Amino acid sequence: MTKHEFRYAANPVDARKYGTEELRREFLIDKLFVENQIQLTYSMYDRYIVGGAMPVNEDLKLETIPYLKSKNFLDRRELGVINVGAKGKVTVDGEDYELNTKEALYVGKDSKDVVFSSLGEGQPLFYINSAPAHKRFPTKKVGAKDAEVVQLGDEKYANKRVLNKLIVNSIVETCQLQMGLTELLPGNVWNTMPAHTHSRRMEAYFYFNLEEGQAICHFMGEPQHTRHIFIENNQAVLSPEWSIHSGSGTCNYSFVWGMAGENLDYGDMDVCAPNELK
Numbered sequence: 371m372t373k374h375e376f377r378y379a380a381n382p383v384d385a386r387k388y389g390t391e392e393l394r395r396e397f398l399i400d401k402l403f404v405e406n407q408i409q410l411t412y413s414m415y416d417r418y419i420v421g422g423a424m425p426v427n428e429d430l431k432l433e434t435i436p437y438l439k440s441k442n443f444l445d446r447r448e449l450g451v452i453n454v455g456a457k458g459k460v461t462v463d464g465e466d467y468e469l470n471t472k473e474a475l476y477v478g479k480d481s482k483d484v485v486f487s488s489l490g491e492g493q494p495l496f497y498i499n500s501a502p503a504h505k506r507f508p509t510k511k512v513g514a515k516d517a518e519v520v521q522l523g524d525e526k527y528a529n530k531r532v533l534n535k536l537i538v539n540s541i542v543e544t545c546q547l548q549m550g551l552t553e554l555l556p557g558n559v560w561n562t563m564p565a566h567t568h569s570r571r572m573e574a575y576f577y578f579n580l581e582e583g584q585a586i587c588h589f590m591g592e593p594q595h596t597r598h599i600f601i602e603n604n605q606a607v608l609s610p611e612w613s614i615h616s617g618s619g620t621c622n623y624s625f626v627w628g629m630a631g632e633n634l635d636y637g638d639m640d641v642c643a644p645n646e647l648k
């Protein structure tokens with residue numbers, strides 16, 4: 371079953387007035403993995419869709435949702451999938467792609483049937499992002515050895531982390547979509563610090579691999595008007611194009627970043643020095 375939610379986009383001046391409840395209602399995606407369900411949130415930030423598929427003992431077919439007004443989900447869209455659970459399978463128009471944990475699949479526009487399955491070898495958790503697409507590019511798996519791995523940060527600043535670029539234009543051709551996975555090393559808690567914005571693109575962060583009972587404080591907002599949202603394991607947060615997106619955890623954790631918008635230039639960021647944030 372494919373379930374869906376909807377989020378409007380907010381302008382930054384209005385968002386300055388939001389309290390805890392409004393921030394959580396507008397930006398937090400609190401439930402992504404429900405047994406035998408595909409759970410989708412359609413946002414008006416670049417019409418980006420954030421979701422999760424958790425096949426337990428049923429194969430889950432990605433169905434179209436009313437906001438698309440299209441026969442098939444991918445008639446005018448592209449899809450990125452990253453498995454954050456045990457090994458599982460995604461079948462695209464009859465072709466099987468097995469994804470181990472941390473592996474990705476790009477699914478091109480015009481693909482008709484996308485089915486998520488468990489292999490009975492533990493629970494796969496497929497994190498999904500989708501953006502509108504104007505052109506079909508081939509469906510492609512990005513396996514562990516295909517990732518572009520970048521070492522970032524420094525223990526001194528508690529932000530030592532490994533960034534795995536998965537769905538980026540040096541690895542796979544896409545229209546808008548870029549996705550990857552960043553892992554904080556033990557004892558390191560700060561992601562994306564120094565923080566940045568990129569008004570050319572929106573972004574979504576999905577936090578996982580967080581120890582039970584711990585939490586992540588995600589910082590958002592304009593650099594001079596920041597706000598925070600406490601996040602639990604396996605939750606996602608939308609980052610408007612005007613917002614920083616950075617977080618600090620009560621222990622280390624991993625997260626998937628995904629974005630879409632005006633360009634495919636991963637490095638296009640307007641960096642804010644920590645002492646410039648307010």
Ligand SMILES: O=C[C@H](O)[C@@H](O)CC(=O)C(=O)O
Nearest residue numbers: 531533552561562563573627
């Ligand atoms: O625009 C790019 C993104 O915000 C992330 O890729 C940043 C990130 O994963 C990190 O610094 O750890």
Ligand SMILES: [Zn+2]
Nearest residue numbers: 566568573615
């Ligand atoms: Zn970013």
